[in-house]
Amino acid sequence: MSTVQETGSRRRGGCASVVLGIIALLAIAALALALLRPALFGLGGEKITQREIGASFQQIAELSVEEYVYSNVGTFDQEGFKVVGRTVPFTGRNFLVQYDGSVKAGLRDAEQVKVDVDDAAQSVTVGVPRVEVTENTIDPSTIVVYDQSLNPLNQVKVEDVTEFLEEQEKVAVDKAVNSGLLERAQTRTEELLRSHAEVLIDGTNMAGYRVEVRWV
Numbered sequence: 001m002s003t004v005q006e007t008g009s010r011r012r013g014g015c016a017s018v019v020l021g022i023i024a025l026l027a028i029a030a031l032a033l034a035l036l037r038p039a040l041f042g043l044g045g046e047k048i049t050q051r052e053i054g055a056s057f058q059q060i061a062e063l064s065v066e067e068y069v070y071s072n073v074g075t076f077d078q079e080g081f082k083v084v085g086r087t088v089p090f091t092g093r094n095f096l097v098q099y100d101g102s103v104k105a106g107l108r109d110a111e112q113v114k115v116d117v118d119d120a121a122q123s124v125t126v127g128v129p130r131v132e133v134t135e136n137t138i139d140p141s142t143i144v145v146y147d148q149s150l151n152p153l154n155q156v157k158v159e160d161v162t163e164f165l166e167e168q169e170k171v172a173v174d175k176a177v178n179s180g181l182l183e184r185a186q187t188r189t190e191e192l193l194r195s196h197a198e199v200l201i202d203g204t205n206m207a208g209y210r211v212e213v214r215w216v
Contacts, residue, residue: 061111064104064134065192066185068176071100071142076164096146097164101138103176105131105185113193114216123210124201126193130215131185133177136169186215 077094107113107129114127145161190213197211 061109062106062134063110063189064106065131065188066105066181068103068105068172068179068181069100070102070172070175071098072168072172073098074164074168076160093160095161097161098142098144098146099138099165099168100142101169101172102135103133103172103181104135105176105181106134106189108132108134115197117206117209119206121210122206122208123212124197124206126197126211126213127216128189128193128213131182131189133173133181136173138165138169138172 073096075094075096109129112129116125116127117123118125143161143165194211194213201207201209201211
């Protein structure tokens with residue numbers, strides 16, 4: 001009987017040793033994989049597709065004459081879930097974005113510019129519509145997202161970044177206008193149209209006519 005018990009004990013001990021050996025091997029393998037991960041693991045190849053759903057040509061006559069260029073860093077921070085009026089810790093989402101953009105101003109439709117010649121007064125009057133913002137863009141190639149929260153319960157979405165940047169474009173327009181963008185664009189437009197008109201009439205029977213730019 002004692003011999004049987006000893007045999008059983010040796011078998012159990014042998015099984016335990018085998019199990020411990022397997023665990024040790026798995027641990028060594030895991031360590032090796034961790035060290036070699038850059039060489040053994042990676043993302044699959046990218047595949048980008050597109051399907052055209054509409055396209056057309058449209059005539060425009062924009063004349064942008066002044067540009068406000070900016071570089072900004074903005075933050076987005078949402079508190080997270082609330083229970084009985086209290087914010088649940090570690091459920092918020094946030095990110096920090098750096099980006100470059102520009103706001104341009106000038107004539108939205110240059111075809112609205114009208115020219116009136118008065119031979120009796122020897123004058124050329126150029127009627128010009130008021131300048132306005134013609135373009136407002138953030139350069140996609142400059143967008144860099146930093147400090148993005150990694151919360152599986154409340155993940156940062158593409159819509160968050162898109163809406164954030166759209167709001168920043170509106171803010172940029174206000175800053176540009178308040179900084180004198182439209183005034184500078186108006187002055188520049190007047191200079192360009194006057195000089196262009198003077199060049200056109202030079203060498204003609206209207207040479208020497210006074211050129212006046214009038215905002216309508």
